[in-house]
Amino acid sequence: MSILQFFYLLSAALFILGIRGLSSPETARRGMNLASLGMLVAVVGTLFHHEIVNYYWIIGGLILGTAIGIPLSMIPMTAVPQRTALSHAGGALAACLIGISEYYRHGVQLGTTHMAIIGVEVMLGALTTTGSLMAAAKLQGLLPGRPITYRFQNVSNISLLAALAGLVVYLTLHPGDIRMFYLLLGGSFLFGILLLIPIGAADMPCVITLLNSYAGLTDAAMGFMLANRIQIITGSLDGSSGFILSVLMSRAMNRNFINILFGAFGKVEESSVEVLEVKKKSVKSLKVEEVSKFLNEARSVIIVPGYGMAAAQAQHAVRDVADKLKTRGAKVRYAIHPVAGRMPGHMNVLLAEANVPYTELIDMEEINPEFSQADVALVVGANDVTNPAARHVKSSPIYGMPILDVDKAKKVVVLKRSMAPGFAGIDNELYVLEHTWMLFGDAKDSLTQLAGTLQNGT
Amino acid sequence: MEGIPIAELYIFLLAAFLGYQLISRVPPLLHTPLMSATNAISGISLVGSIVVAGANYSTLSNVLGFLAVTCSTINVVGGFLITDRILKMFKK
Numbered sequence: 001m002s003i004l005q006f007f008y009l010l011s012a013a014l015f016i017l018g019i020r021g022l023s024s025p026e027t028a029r030r031g032m033n034l035a036s037l038g039m040l041v042a043v044v045g046t047l048f049h050h051e052i053v054n055y056y057w058i059i060g061g062l063i064l065g066t067a068i069g070i071p072l073s074m075i076p077m078t079a080v081p082q083r084t085a086l087s088h089a090g091g092a093l094a095a096c097l098i099g100i101s102e103y104y105r106h107g108v109q110l111g112t113t114h115m116a117i118i119g120v121e122v123m124l125g126a127l128t129t130t131g132s133l134m135a136a137a138k139l140q141g142l143l144p145g146r147p148i149t150y151r152f153q154n155v156s157n158i159s160l161l162a163a164l165a166g167l168v169v170y171l172t173l174h175p176g177d178i179r180m181f182y183l184l185l186g187g188s189f190l191f192g193i194l195l196l197i198p199i200g201a202a203d204m205p206c207v208i209t210l211l212n213s214y215a216g217l218t219d220a221a222m223g224f225m226l227a228n229r230i231q232i233i234t235g236s237l238d239g240s241s242g243f244i245l246s247v248l249m250s251r252a253m254n255r256n257f258i259n260i261l262f263g264a265f266g267k268v269e270e271s272s273v274e275v276l277e278v279k280k281k282s283v284k285s286l287k288v289e290e291v292s293k294f295l296n297e298a299r300s301v302i303i304v305p306g307y308g309m310a311a312a313q314a315q316h317a318v319r320d321v322a323d324k325l326k327t328r329g330a331k332v333r334y335a336i337h338p339v340a341g342r343m344p345g346h347m348n349v350l351l352a353e354a355n356v357p358y359t360e361l362i363d364m365e366e367i368n369p370e371f372s373q374a375d376v377a378l379v380v381g382a383n384d385v386t387n388p389a390a391r392h393v394k395s396s397p398i399y400g401m402p403i404l405d406v407d408k409a410k411k412v413v414v415l416k417r418s419m420a421p422g423f424a425g426i427d428n429e430l431y432v433l434e435h436t437w438m439l440f441g442d443a444k445d446s447l448t449q450l451a452g453t454l455q456n457g458t
Numbered sequence: 459m460e461g462i463p464i465a466e467l468y469i470f471l472l473a474a475f476l477g478y479q480l481i482s483r484v485p486p487l488l489h490t491p492l493m494s495a496t497n498a499i500s501g502i503s504l505v506g507s508i509v510v511a512g513a514n515y516s517t518l519s520n521v522l523g524f525l526a527v528t529c530s531t532i533n534v535v536g537g538f539l540i541t542d543r544i545l546k547m548f549k550k
Contacts, residue, residue, distance in 0.1 A: 008505075011502075015499050015502075016476065016480070018495070018499065019477075019480045019481070019484075019492075019495065019496070019499070020480055020483075022484045022488050022491065022492050022495060023480075023483040023484055023485070024485070025487065025488065025545070025548040028488060028491065028545045028548070029542060029545045029546065032495060032538065032541050032542060032545065035495065035498070035499055035538070036498075036538045038499075039498070039499070039501070039502065039504075039534055039538070042502060042504075042505050043504055043505060043508070043534075045505075046504075046505040046508050046509065047508065049508070049509050049512070051509055051512070051513040052508070052509060052512030052513055053512065053513060053514050054512055054514060054520075055512060057511040057512065057520045057521075057523055057524040057527070058508050058511045058512045058523075058524075058527055060524055060527075060528075061507070061508075061511060061523075061524045061525070061526075061527025061528040061531060062527060062531050064528045064531070065527065065528040065529070065530065065531020065532045065534075065535060066531055066535045068528070068532045068536075069531060069532040069533070069534070069535030069536035069537075069539070070535060070536070070539065072532065072536040072540075073535070073536040073537075073539035073540040073543065074539075074543075075540075077544075077547075080490060080494070080540070080544070083494075083536070083540065084490075084493050084494060084497065087494070087497040087532070087533050087536065087537060088497070090529040090530070090532050090533050091497065091500055091501065091503060091529070091530070091533050093525075093526075093529050094503045094504075094507055094525075094526040094527075094529035094530045094533075095503055095526075097507075097522040097523075097525050097526045097529075098503070098506055098507055098510055098522065098523070098526050100522055101510050101515070101518065101519040101522040101523060101526075102510075104516065104518055104519065105515045105516065105519055111461050112461065113461040113462055113463070114461065208493075209493070212493055212496065212497070215497075215500065216496070216500055219500045219502070219503050220470060222503055222506055223466070223506070224463060224466055224470075226506045226509075227463065227466065228505065228506050229466065229469055230502055230505065231502050231503060231505065231506060232466055232469050232470050232473065233469060233470075233473040234499050234500050234502045235470075235500060236469075236470045236471075236473035236474045236477060237473055237474075237476070237477040237480070237496065237499070237500075238477075238496045238497075238499065238500040239474065239477070240473075240474045240475075240477030240478050240481060241477055241480075241481045241492065241493075241496045242493075242496070244477075244478060244481045244482065245481070245489060245492075245493070248486075336486070336487075338486055343489075343490060343493065344486065344489035344490060344492075344493065345486060345487065345488060345489030345490035345491070345492070345493075346490060348486070348487050348488075348489075348490065348548075349490045349491075349544055349547070352544075352547040352548045352549070353547050355547075355549070357549055357550050358487055358548045358549065358550065359550055361487060363485075363486050363487075
């Protein structure tokens with residue numbers, strides 16, 4: 001056993017301690033420092049690997065990767081979901097390329113097990129690469145964020161997946177058939193694209209975590225291929241992390257995996273009765289001054305952020321309003337729904353960026369009982385996660401989805417650009433309640449004005 | 459059943475259970491930095507890529523290894539930096 005294995009053992013321990021640190025914001029940074037030390041140990045140790053005979057390609061790759069990695073880490077916080085999707089693509093592509101290289105190196109001599117591992121690795125790696133690139137493009141707005149569906153979509157996707165699995169089996173029996181290997185590679189790249197076509201931008205919290213899981217599994221497969229145990233451990237950790245997050249997200253969105261992957265959410269029957277009922281009732285609209293009157297009287301305010309806040313870059317304006325309220329002695333908290341935004345924890349990061357203390361960011365289960373005591377609930381760009389229809393309208397696509405109990409607050413003010421329905425394509429019952437008022441306009445503008453009038457108030 | 463890497467399968471299984479335990483303790487507050495952190499850590503594919511890039515199996519494997527080193531380095535460097543940037547913002 002070489003000294004390198006001890007290096008890897010040490011870095012495995014450091015990685016585990018690193019993730020352990022993430023159990024609390026106080027220990028998180030220290031944990032990540034340990035994890036980066038673990039990475040350094042592993043990489044430096046590997047540079048002395050006995051098979052390495054030339055360093056040009058390695059140094060070139062390290063320099064180029066660093067040159068690209070640093071600017072990618074300096075992007076604005078609103079772009080974190082896209083960056084995360086891109087990094088899944090990068091990780092999966094690396095594993096896929098090494099799989100191809102190993103196939104070329106050993107070719108016909110590959111044993112059944114080894115070929116099966118390479119096949120799975122290349123297939124998972126390729127589909128995760130293109131799938132994640134598609135996700136990043138949708139999040140960045142380069143591709144339309146709405147789900148795109150066509151006839152026989154599910155049937156053709158499932159058939160392609162079955163064909164790819166068949167190719168892996170065929171290759172384990174005939175490892176020398178290079179055309180079939182190419183076919184597997186190309187087919188997997190194609191499958192990744194097709195898989196993401198029917199997925200809408202608001203489904204991203206589920207999908208990005210699932211791709212996270214795939215990227216981890218690809219990594220683990222690469223570890224199996226190279227008999228590199230540290231990579232099996234990290235791949236497995238990453239895979240289970242993505243999987244757990246994905247389960248949490250789909251539960252919070254009222255969906256199961258199959259539904260997300262093949263269901264193309266968002267196709268809702270326009271003719272459903274509830275929709276018509278909401279449309280018949282009219283909403284009450286307010287001006288900024290009237291809203292600030294509500295807020296001036298409030299002792300307790302709960303702010304409910306959603307993707308609209310991120311889209312309008314309104315997180316700083318939200319905090320300005322909260323600061324004004326706090327100087328008046330009001331209690332201000334933020335209600336965070338697990339799937340608000342485009343990735344798990346998205347709202348927390350944006351609000352933390354705006355210097356909102358994390359102790360004011362309250363998870364759904366904890367904040368829900370508090371709404372009944374709140375004088376005003378201020379909804380900033382959240383829609384479906386506040387719709388009371390989820391509780392009682394059995395025919396609604398969001399029926400059963402856990403929601404924030406915004407309607408239980410004494411007064412509800414909804415900041416909204418227009419009456420356009422939310423992602424689920426249904427109208428929100430919340431908007432027509434007796435104690436709900438709408439403040440139409442760009443969230444950032446409205447909040448900035450609101451902060452101004454609050455200052456001039458009492 | 460020859461050639462089945464059984465020890466590796468045990469490692470994989472145990473790490474998955476460990477992952478479940480570790481990740482369950484991470485509060486939703488930190489789910490975004492968790493994702494960027496696991497990305498950075500899974501950039502450990504760098505070590506495998508380094509060996510392939512540096513061993514002269516063939517020019518093709520050098521080039522593929524080089525590309526893989528580049529991709530993994532992007533994840534490692536970018537991942538750790540942005541995770542730290544995010545975590546720095548979380549204040550009481």
